[in-house]
Amino acid sequence: MTAAPARADERVARVGLARRLIVRPELGAVVGLVAVFAFFAAQSEVFRSPAGIANWLDPAATLGIMAVAVALLMIGGEFDLSAGVLTGTSGLILVTLATRYGFGVWPAMLAGLVVALAVGFANGLVVTRTKLPSFIVTLGTFLMLQGVNLGVTKAITGTVQVGGLRRAPGFDGASAVLAGTIQIGGTSFRVAILWWIAITALATWVLMRSRPGNWIFAVGGDEQAARAVGVPAARTKIALFMTTAVAAWLVGSILALRYTSVQANIGIGQEFIYIIAAVIGGCLLTGGYGSAVGASIGAVIFGMADKGIVFLGWDADWFKFFLGAMLLLATLANRMVRRYAEEVRR
Amino acid sequence: MILQTRDIGKTFGSVLALRGVSMGVAEGTVTCVLGDNGAGKSTLIKILSGVHQHDTGSYLVDGAEVRFSSPREALDRGIATVYQDLAMIPLMSVWRNFFLGSEPRKGPAFDVARARRVAAEELRAMGIDIRDVDQPVGTLSGGERQSVAIARAVHFGARVLILDEPTSALGVKQAGVVLRYIARARDRGLGVVFITHNPHHAYPVGDRFLLLNRGTSMGEYAKADLGKDELTALMAGGAELEELAHELRRE
Numbered sequence: 001m002t003a004a005p006a007r008a009d010e011r012v013a014r015v016g017l018a019r020r021l022i023v024r025p026e027l028g029a030v031v032g033l034v035a036v037f038a039f040f041a042a043q044s045e046v047f048r049s050p051a052g053i054a055n056w057l058d059p060a061a062t063l064g065i066m067a068v069a070v071a072l073l074m075i076g077g078e079f080d081l082s083a084g085v086l087t088g089t090s091g092l093i094l095v096t097l098a099t100r101y102g103f104g105v106w107p108a109m110l111a112g113l114v115v116a117l118a119v120g121f122a123n124g125l126v127v128t129r130t131k132l133p134s135f136i137v138t139l140g141t142f143l144m145l146q147g148v149n150l151g152v153t154k155a156i157t158g159t160v161q162v163g164g165l166r167r168a169p170g171f172d173g174a175s176a177v178l179a180g181t182i183q184i185g186g187t188s189f190r191v192a193i194l195w196w197i198a199i200t201a202l203a204t205w206v207l208m209r210s211r212p213g214n215w216i217f218a219v220g221g222d223e224q225a226a227r228a229v230g231v232p233a234a235r236t237k238i239a240l241f242m243t244t245a246v247a248a249w250l251v252g253s254i255l256a257l258r259y260t261s262v263q264a265n266i267g268i269g270q271e272f273i274y275i276i277a278a279v280i281g282g283c284l285l286t287g288g289y290g291s292a293v294g295a296s297i298g299a300v301i302f303g304m305a306d307k308g309i310v311f312l313g314w315d316a317d318w319f320k321f322f323l324g325a326m327l328l329l330a331t332l333a334n335r336m337v338r339r340y341a342e343e344v345r346r
Numbered sequence: 347m348i349l350q351t352r353d354i355g356k357t358f359g360s361v362l363a364l365r366g367v368s369m370g371v372a373e374g375t376v377t378c379v380l381g382d383n384g385a386g387k388s389t390l391i392k393i394l395s396g397v398h399q400h401d402t403g404s405y406l407v408d409g410a411e412v413r414f415s416s417p418r419e420a421l422d423r424g425i426a427t428v429y430q431d432l433a434m435i436p437l438m439s440v441w442r443n444f445f446l447g448s449e450p451r452k453g454p455a456f457d458v459a460r461a462r463r464v465a466a467e468e469l470r471a472m473g474i475d476i477r478d479v480d481q482p483v484g485t486l487s488g489g490e491r492q493s494v495a496i497a498r499a500v501h502f503g504a505r506v507l508i509l510d511e512p513t514s515a516l517g518v519k520q521a522g523v524v525l526r527y528i529a530r531a532r533d534r535g536l537g538v539v540f541i542t543h544n545p546h547h548a549y550p551v552g553d554r555f556l557l558l559n560r561g562t563s564m565g566e567y568a569k570a571d572l573g574k575d576e577l578t579a580l581m582a583g584g585a586e587l588e589e590l591a592h593e594l595r596r597e
């Protein structure tokens with residue numbers, strides 16, 4: 001990644017590959033990935049088989065799409081606690097409109113997208129206008145959406161779920177694009193994995209190679225300074241909240257199409273998992289530092305642990321313990337890596 | 347004169363922050379604004395840089411009256427301000443900071459290769475010796491950071507450079523480095539407004555000196571009309587300092 005300076009400075013020692021790697025924000029996540037894979041692969045043959053890989057890449061994909069968007073937002077210095085519930089809201093809008101109000105699946109998805117964008121915009125606008133911590137603002141959105149999801153679903157259906165999406169017009173096409181499977185070497189992988197990889201690639205390009213990417217690092221690092229040199233800080237942040245909302249809509253639609261029904265309480269508690277995956281991927285809680293690839297690796301670690309624990313025949317409750325331990329380790333590793341990075345460069 | 351104020355004033359509610367200040371800066375010269383804390387230095391530079399608008403008097407750029415509604419507008423007229431504290435983003439690399447807000451484009455993308463190369467070239471042209479443009483700005487010393495900010499303003503076509511206390515937080519040697527870059531910017535034809543409360547930093551590099559005290563001007567002097575000792579005495583309020591010397595003398 002370093003371009004050779006026009007004239008080498010004698011005070012800059014040739015930076016070795018190991019040192020160049022260690023200053024990357026993803027390093028901690030890569031180490032974790034290798035360790036977790038080795039742990040489960042050593043004990044479970046299914047885990048390391050192609051079918052097993054397809055199995056644990058599936059939860060990694062939907063989590064990864066969200067974790068990447070949340071990582072961008074965190075690098076921009078904000079949180080979104082409403083992202084998890086918004087996946088539910090988007091899914092509920094899709095299924096309700098398509099099964100009860102005669103919408104086709106595509107128009108119903110479009111309606112869900114409009115609502116998601118509006119929620120993201122509202123989050124961003126309130127945060128940038130009031131300067132309140134986004135933690136509080138989106139906690140409010142989280143609770144309101146949670147209430148709306150349950151209240152409206154109950155009012156319309158009398159139960160806490162909507163279903164029957166399979167019969168809606170346009171289901172087959174939408175399902176193939178978002179919730180289908182593809183065959184690679186005789187193993188069927190969920191198509192969501194492709195969406196996740198594409199989104200990770202796009203997010204990485206935006207962060208590292210576009211002007212808005214530079215602004216995202218800047219508003220998260222020091223908003224005042226960024227604004228002083230002409231960065232459109234408020235617009236950047238609002239766009240980030242809307243990006244997170246679009247990701248929530250995409251994941252909500254994928255899940256709704258896959259299961260053809262949506263529970264009104266879906267997504268609650270997921271928002272923290274997105275944040276944890278982003279932190280494992282090297283994002284600082286204080287903003288201004290992190291990576292999209294790292295967040296995706298964080299999501300893979302979760303997918304592995306989620307399914308690996310089942311493969312080993314353990315009680316699924318151990319997943320929560322694993323979650324906490326990973327978060328703590330990752331935060332410590334990030335701090336050490338960053339400190340070392342700054343010393344190396346000095 | 348590129349930039350000039352005539353009897354400029356600013357009030358915040360009932361507080362008269364600045365009253366009747368006249369000053370100017372010409373191409374290739376350094377105008378130093380000196381004053382103790384609370385003298386109105388910050389208010390003056392915030393008016394010059396477009397953060398605040400003046401209430402009385404007039405502000406002229408190239409002889410025409412202006413009223414900036416944002417720092418961006420001032421920047422578009424070539425008036426760049428380097429603040430003491432909010433100059434750089436510590437976790438971002440030197441080249442990312444250098445082009446922040448004005449990134450060079452290549453199609454839809456940020457032309458990263460060019461940004462790296464130009465940042466390194468511009469820093470070298472100002473005689474600024476940065477080891478590696480990829481290092482985070484947080485690892486630079488205070489003087490180096492100021493220097494990078496100055497080089498950035500020069501690169502983006504600043505005609506007037508407003509420097510807010512660039513030397514106040516620095517050691518003697520570091521301050522000397524920054525003063526050298528001020529002189530170099532002046533030699534490249536820029537007008538420099540140098541805000542400081544240290545006459546020892548102002549005198550060697552300044553061509554004109556504006557002295558502020560409690561929101562009013564104590565006069566604008568050319569270097570020929572003012573010795574260093576006079577400047578120091580004026581700064582400290584002359585008589586007050588002598589009185590203090592008396593007070594502190596051992597019995």
